[in-house]
Amino acid sequence: METEATTARGWREWHDAEQPLRIGVSACLLGQEVRFDGGHKRDRFVTDILGPFVEWVPVCPEVEVGMPIPRPSIRMVSSELGERLVCPKSGEDFTEAMQAYSLQKIEQLKLLGLDGYVFKRGSPSCGMERIPVYRNGTPLHKNGRGLYAGILQDQMTSLPVEEEGRLNDPPLRENFIERVLCNNRWRVARKRGLSRGRLVQFHQAHKLLLRTHDEGGYRRLGTLVGSAGTIPDEELYERYGEEFQSCLRIKPTVKRHTNVLQHAMGYFKNLLDSQEKRELLTSIEDYRLGLIPLIVPLTLLRFNMRRHKVEYLLDQIYFDPHPKELMLRNHC
């Protein structure tokens, strides 16, 4: 059984109870009754599973821009002036007000330091994508973005964002939470105060995780860390943070996970007998073929890492990246 002591090197070492995951969220997903009909859209994954680990920053752009509760519904409308946020009942156009509000709000959010954002799907204000756009009262297409959500995504390009509906998809959920946790670790590292040595440790701890996202990005980060001393430290940290986030934007694949698992297996060349090696190889191959979830070869590797005290692997966030209560890696 895993104990706190045996896993303390994973995500725990790099997080800080004083700096919890800070995630922006459409306020109605938390159960706040701010919707046009006076109701809410409480999402159980958001509140019950993610909630205990998160300091939410709830935002209802429609209420904050001055709309009442309840209120007539609004929609995105295509016109000669471009896409507008309009109340079809009254004809009132909220586009300029929402744009001005969004820019101001986003500046506040940048100062706050968010690790991610969960939007309410389908909303003409908060929806991330696939928002219906109307012309002359009839649907024209479904490729719109909510006005506030679109501006936020354009202004905070490296912020991990998702919609509550997409978080029901295990790979999307896994990727979103992993990026949120990575952002938080970087934010905590910066807050605690970086040094060149600490940057090397941070990079070392994330090596295998980064390789599941983007080998090229992982190598560029390694080169950057190796150039410490040739560029000013603050510039080094800024560039590392940007490259780190852009590397994480690329989604992990089964092939890259398999490569990383096989690489990790190389550390047991002289430590396992032939039957143990066969067992490990079979679980990696079964994962590659989609027969078992990632958690199976990972658990086997973790067991052997601890048994044989393989220090390099024990330091890798990849093997203990998030609280197990989030139940990630069980389905993909």
Ligand code: SF4
């Ligand atoms: S979707 Fe956004 S704008 Fe609409 S009620 Fe929820 S938080 Fe408010």
